[in-house]
Amino acid sequence: MDAYYFTEMPYPYVPEAVEDAYGTSRVLLPNRYCDPRLVADLYNRYLDEYEYADELGLDLMLNEHHQTLTCLDAVVPISAAALVRRTRRARIAILGSPLPHRDNPVRVAEEIAMLDCISRGRIISGFVRGVPTEVQPSNAHPVFTRERFEEAHDLIVKAWTTPEPFNWEGRFWHLRYVNVWPRPYQQPHPPIWITGSSLESVTWVAQHQYTYACFLTPYEWTESLVNAYRRVCQEHGYPEPPPDKFAYLALVYVGETDAQAQEDGKGLLWYLQRRRHKWLNLPPGYVPPDQMAKAYRGVGGKPYAESWEGLQAKGIVIAGNPDTVIERVRYLHERCHIGHLLMMMQAGPMPTEKVRRSMELFAREVYPAIRELGVRQEARVS
């Protein structure tokens, strides 16, 4: 089991009343509420925390979102670049590049290859379709996000693995000379991870034998996706997928005691409590009409409205003293075959001292007990 430290780099200074007035923390909330002097402090604080995670022996995960106070990491190659020269050991999982929303996939191939070379092969290249509210900032066509994702992916992998110029005249992108310098440090290319929460996405990921990452899904949902991945492997005659093929993102807080973790860990809920604008979250064609109808009827979706206790029961929140967290991670691994634990350990106004203490407890007391989980199982399989 590998563990990755993650923060969305929130901007926690906008009053709730302002968010309420605009009905959202994204896209429509005016950037006049963003003070760049405070942002400078935040960036440096968050990057320092990432560096500390590297010192503690954790791997790192970064993501990007656009036009939102929930995530100041708007350009993930920039935060990754800021970290590759200041860290020495950690793998950096970029999860990920929002492919349908990028104007030129070859540029993504170049960014990742360059980071991979500077870091001497410490990059994990995640590709994401982008949440619904990425549609408005990029203005990418919401009806074709899956098709654009797949074409961009095909183009990037070909750009990484073709040792000479080639021509690409596809449906969405036209490039007549693709010949990226540098090539990636890891050959043939960095590990590819894909996020998802649906049977369509898991099928595609399993067919490509990439690592599938579930974010904040309840146990039974994660388990059914993992089992779907396994079924695709069986159908195609691929080997039983090892835990390395599965990543899970949870909100994680380790305290000195269960009581303290239950109290301080609630700071992680900030992310789930942001205002969700009904119509921004339902761009046309993002999901098929029958699924969209369910969303209009208020059926389904991720359990953002769950209670703190409910989120823990579903595995979305892992909080407690080191022993409790070990037990929860072990259960997650055994039930859902997870080999990579992605840990959102900071959210909203959670102070750096608490975040660092939680990281320390995880690294020193939890990690040694769970480190070998996936490895042993994988060894048994092979």
Add this chain to the structure above:
Amino acid sequence: MAAATGAATTVELDGVSLELFTGGSGPPLLVLHDYEYLNAWQPFLAALAADYRVLVPSHPGFGRSSLPPTFDAIDDLAYFYLDLLRAQADPPVRVLGLGFGGWIAAEMATRCTHHIARLVLVDAVGIKVSDPTTRDIVDHFVIGPEEYLRLSWHDPALGTARHKLAGLGELTDEELVTLLRNRQSTALYGWKPFLHNPKLRSWLRRIDVPTLVLWGESDRIVTPAYGRVWADAIPGARFVTLPAAGHYPYLEQPEAFVAAVAAFLAAGAPTAPSAAH
């Protein structure tokens, strides 16, 4: 009034299984519907069917019409409906384009008017008028149905009763899914550039059939000022506004709407447009 109900038929053309409501008798009148709209045999169609054989297709990807995998741009709809007109070629067809349908009708008429007798554009989207920071067309994808009614109806209370919109009032599952599929197809054809073709305005001068541009005075989806730009760009076009009506004047003021359209459609044989407006 004849043809209180239009018969729904299915026409196979260009790989599309097309839902087509037809009713009435007389010269053919093609009615192209709008977005945010559930295509059905509305009272204004029944009224027009007194004098015309009214043909009301659901656009490919809308209603019960299929969507071929190659259709993803307004050109596809323009060529498709030109093919449908060619199949009705004798006599030439009057074309009534409503909103999004007005955009399709204009794209057809700038390409070829061999099979078009007269053209009526009603509260049409499709052209860019203002500077880059001004939206000419309301972005209905990020507002709820109540706000949409407020902008698209002179009397939103009337709209609540007459206009089926996703997220508003009681809808059957089939109606809701159809409205959401219509919405997806609207995005398919009109996401970027947003519900317009940057080149269309300059080609409107090619339209050489009598044209009426008809606008709801209270339309705030696309305003009457925007409508006037349409009329100015089409040689000889007349511009008429309807009081106490918004973006859907045929639903809000069906009698006044039908009177204005019928008067224009019935006027004499097709005449050559004047050289300048």
